[in-house]
Amino acid sequence: MREYRYGRIKPSEITDQQVWLKRRQLIKAGMAAGAGLLLGGANGPAMAAIAGPGNNRKISLSGESVYGRTLVPTEYEHITTYNNFYELGYGKEAPAENAAALKTRPWSIKVSGECNKPGIMDIEDILKLDQEERIYRFRCVEAWAMVVPWVGFSLGRFLKRFGPTSRAKFVEFETLYDPEHLPGQKRTVLDWPYREGLRIDEAMHPLAFMATGLYGEVLPGQNGAPLRLVVPWKYGFKSIKSIVSICFVEKQPLNSWNATAANEYGFYANVNPKVPHPRWSQERHRVLGKGVFGGKEDTLLFNGYAEEVASLYSGMDLRKYF
Amino acid sequence: MTKWRIVVFLVSLLPLAAMVWGALHDRLGANPVEALSHESGSWALRFLLITLAITPLRRLTGWRKPVLLRRMLGLFSFFYACLHFLVWLWLDREFAWGGMLADIATRPYITVGFLSFLILIALALTSNMFSMRRLGLRWKGLHRLVYAAALLAILHFIWLVKADLMQPLIYLGVFVVLMLLRLPRKAVMRKPRRMVKKQAVA
Ligand code: HEM
Numbered sequence: 001m002r003e004y005r006y007g008r009i010k011p012s013e014i015t016d017q018q019v020w021l022k023r024r025q026l027i028k029a030g031m032a033a034g035a036g037l038l039l040g041g042a043n044g045p046a047m048a049a050i051a052g053p054g055n056n057r058k059i060s061l062s063g064e065s066v067y068g069r070t071l072v073p074t075e076y077e078h079i080t081t082y083n084n085f086y087e088l089g090y091g092k093e094a095p096a097e098n099a100a101a102l103k104t105r106p107w108s109i110k111v112s113g114e115c116n117k118p119g120i121m122d123i124e125d126i127l128k129l130d131q132e133e134r135i136y137r138f139r140c141v142e143a144w145a146m147v148v149p150w151v152g153f154s155l156g157r158f159l160k161r162f163g164p165t166s167r168a169k170f171v172e173f174e175t176l177y178d179p180e181h182l183p184g185q186k187r188t189v190l191d192w193p194y195r196e197g198l199r200i201d202e203a204m205h206p207l208a209f210m211a212t213g214l215y216g217e218v219l220p221g222q223n224g225a226p227l228r229l230v231v232p233w234k235y236g237f238k239s240i241k242s243i244v245s246i247c248f249v250e251k252q253p254l255n256s257w258n259a260t261a262a263n264e265y266g267f268y269a270n271v272n273p274k275v276p277h278p279r280w281s282q283e284r285h286r287v288l289g290k291g292v293f294g295g296k297e298d299t300l301l302f303n304g305y306a307e308e309v310a311s312l313y314s315g316m317d318l319r320k321y322f
Numbered sequence: 323m324t325k326w327r328i329v330v331f332l333v334s335l336l337p338l339a340a341m342v343w344g345a346l347h348d349r350l351g352a353n354p355v356e357a358l359s360h361e362s363g364s365w366a367l368r369f370l371l372i373t374l375a376i377t378p379l380r381r382l383t384g385w386r387k388p389v390l391l392r393r394m395l396g397l398f399s400f401f402y403a404c405l406h407f408l409v410w411l412w413l414d415r416e417f418a419w420g421g422m423l424a425d426i427a428t429r430p431y432i433t434v435g436f437l438s439f440l441i442l443i444a445l446a447l448t449s450n451m452f453s454m455r456r457l458g459l460r461w462k463g464l465h466r467l468v469y470a471a472a473l474l475a476i477l478h479f480i481w482l483v484k485a486d487l488m489q490p491l492i493y494l495g496v497f498v499v500l501m502l503l504r505l506p507r508k509a510v511m512r513k514p515r516r517m518v519k520k521q522a523v524a
Contacts, residue, residue, distance in 0.1 A: 074352075082352035090486040093351065142484075144353055189485045260485060279429050279482065281421060288352040292345050296416065 049133045050149045052076050052215030059131050059151045059213045067207075068135030074146035076215050078289040083222045084140065085241055086189055087175065087182040094184075099221030101181050102242060107226050113172070113248035116163035123226045127212055129153050134209060134230075139271045139303045141235035141257075143280055146288045150230055151213035156204035159246075164200065168248035171203045172196075173229060173240045190256050196229065196240035197253035197267065199312075207232055207308055233302040233309045235269040266322040270313070271303035275322045323390060330391050334398045337365045338405070355413045362406035366442075367479070369399035370472045371496055378503035393449055396468070400446040403439055431481035438474035441467045472497055 049061050053076055073079075081096045088095035088102060107123040131151050139145045159171065177193035179185040185192050202208060209230040212218060219225040224241025231238045237257050247253075257265035264278055273283045284296040302309050313321075341361055344350040350357040373396045376388045415422045425432045445465060447453070454461050476497055479490035 078352035086485070090488075092353070144356075146352075279431060281425075283421075284416075286353060286355060291348065292350070292354045292358070292413065 049151060049213075049216030050135075052217040054217070056213075056217035056220060058217055059127070061133055061151065061216075062130040063132050065132040065134050068137075068147070068149075071135045071137065071147045073135060073149045073215075074287070074289050079146055079148055079214060080220050080222060082144075082146075082288055084142075084236065085222055085224065086184045087192075087194065087242070088222060089184050090189060095222035096220075098183050099225075101183055102176075102221035102225060103181065104221070104226040104242075107244075109227065109243060109246060111162045111246045111248075114165045114168040114250060115248045116165060118162060126227060127218075129158070131212060133216070136207075136209070136230060136232040137303050137305075138230075138232065138236055138239075139285060139299065141237055141265065141269065141277060141282075143277075143282060143285045143299075144288055145285045145297070145299075148230075149215055150209060150211040151216060152209050152211035152230070154206060155208040155210050155229065156206065158210055159203060159248075162248075164248045167250050169200055170249050170251065170253055171198050171200060172245075172247040172249050172253035173198075173243050174245040174247075175240055176242045176244045191259055194240060194256045195253065195259075196238055196255045197249075198231065198238075199252075200248075201312055202231070205309060205312065207305060233271060233305040235265075235271060237265065238269050268313075268318075268321050270318065270322075271299060272301055272318055272322065273299040274301075275319055323387070326387065327391065327394065331394065334369070334395070337361065337402070341405075355409065359406060359409045359414065362402050362409055363479075366399050366403035366406050367472070367475050367493060369395055369402060370442075370468070370475065371493065371500065373399060374468065374472060374497070374500050378500055381503065397446055397449060400442045403442050407439055431478050434474045434481070435478035438471045438478060441471040441474070445471070469501070 049059070050073060082092045083095040084092070085095040088098040104123070108120050109123070109126065110120050112118045131153060133149055133151050135147060135149045137145060138148050173196045175194035176182070177185065179192070198208070209232070211224070211228050211230045212226065214223060219228065221242075224239075224243075227243050228241040229239045229243065238255070252267060255265075255267055255269075257269075258267055271282075276282050282299055285299050286296050287294065300306070341350075341358055345354060345358070348354075373392055376392045376395070380386055380389055411417060411422065415425070426436045427433070445468060448457065448461065448464060457464065476490060476494050479493060480487060483490055
């Protein structure tokens with residue numbers, strides 16, 4: 001039997017964890033009490049999202065979410081001006097500059113493959129689904145990170161609407177292919193369209209998320225409007241942007257970066273400080289917006305979500321399936 | 323000439339001024355350390371190529387003045403390379419010596435960058451009159467390594483890029499053109515003529 005190597009928790013960390021959990025409960029209780037006082041105990045009040053700069057259409061939330069309430073979000077400006085979205089250009093600032101090239105209306109998502117109720121869903125109908133805010137850590141494979149207050153809904157619950165069959169072992173996602181408008185697709189830097197995939201149990205995990213917005217407003221183009229995946233325990237390239245197609249499949253689908261450089265980017269792409277990228281270490285990362293002397297932070301296994309997701313990979317050699 | 327020297331010296335300091343200004347005014351974007359690394363690395367390479375452009379410039383135009391600025395331009399390449407190295411050592415690797423040495427030994431793009439840097443150090447240390455006199459003929463041989471330094475720096479760039487090779491390949495193109503312009507005149511002259519003939523036949 002293979003030993004699970006990275007998840008060992010030191011006694012000191014367990015104490016920390018308990019203190020943290022207690023603190024989180026206290027904060028939650030405090031917030032609930034505060035909200036109760038303010039709202040006079042009205043039932044099911046719509047939570048206000050963390051406010052953005054108001055450039056884009058607001059999304060109203062339908063419920064309170066507990067995810068990441070203790071995290072401090074990265075500034076909106078940094079989240080929206082430092083992006084890897086090659087469809088809109090290859091530099092970090094290019095996607096924000098070229099965002100207008102991405103036309104998000106009309107827009108629909110085709111769901112197909114091994115499911116009982118395949119269909120095409122319009123983005124306006126998707127925006128009518130219950131939306132919640134979740135603050136997640138986001139870790140790029142390039143060893144930088146940010147904290148993003150996403151708005152959206154659970155991927156698993158969304159997928160279940162289409163009735164995946166028992167043969168649906170994986171889910172494949174595809175980004176818009178529109179070389180006439182998307183400047184980055186004019187050259188074959190990647191094998192367009194961008195594709196990504198998840199194992200079905202990963203896709204059904206409660207942390208897996210579909211984002212329609214950030215900072216309470218619909219996503220700007222550079223962040224993957226109008227609909228993108230967010231898998232917070234995996235490197236950012238798994239969180240495919242501007243999705244037009246979702247397909248339930250039996251075999252492990254191809255993912256674009258793996259197809260480009262298989263020795264550098266795997267299918268799983270779980271955040272793991274112990275598995276270096278061939279060209280750089282993954283042990284630490286820089287959090288965006290901390291200035292020249294902001295320093296770096298230690299990277300945690302599964303980006304700090306080990307407690308929730310480690311069981312998905314028990315018995316797997318994370319070095320082999322990186 | 324002194325006037326020229328001062329102008330070129332000050333202009334060569336502009337990239338540094340831009341970096342310092344950007345850092346002080348928080349204008350380097352979301353990842354200022356990366357911005358500093360890219361700026362300093364790019365300017366080290368650009369100054370290296372400018373230095374290499376001076377001989378061809380003289381051959382093509384007969385203009386001799388820039389030759390007198392060559393040493394200064396080469397030293398500016400070294401200066402920006404030092405800055406680049408310092409950013410990496412301090413802000414990127416955070417003076418973690420073990421990790422640094424491992425990087426140099428195991429990551430090819432760092433290895434070649436480091437080799438390029440070592441060459442630049444050797445050239446900068448021997449760029450004075452005293453060394454020229456002491457090394458005599460060997461000085462020329464040593465300073466021919468400047469071509470290797472440039473090529474290694476471009477290789478460093480090619481290997482660190484994730485997918486879009488456009489930028490490093492532009493630098494490579496400039497380097498190749500500068501090298502071709504140095505070929506003995508006959509060789510340069512012969513080539514195009516042959517090509518013309520072939521085209522005519524086809
Ligand atoms: C010990 C020596 C060196 C080390 C450790 C080093 C390290 C690095 C690192 C970490 C990057 C950024 C990689 C990234 O962001 O993905 C970089 C980029 C770069 N370096 Fe170096 N480097 C060294 C020497 C040099 C030298 C001597 C030159 C030029 C003469 C140079 C030119 C460049 C260039 C042009 C870039 C790319 C900038 C861009 O992407 O715009 N480096 N180097």
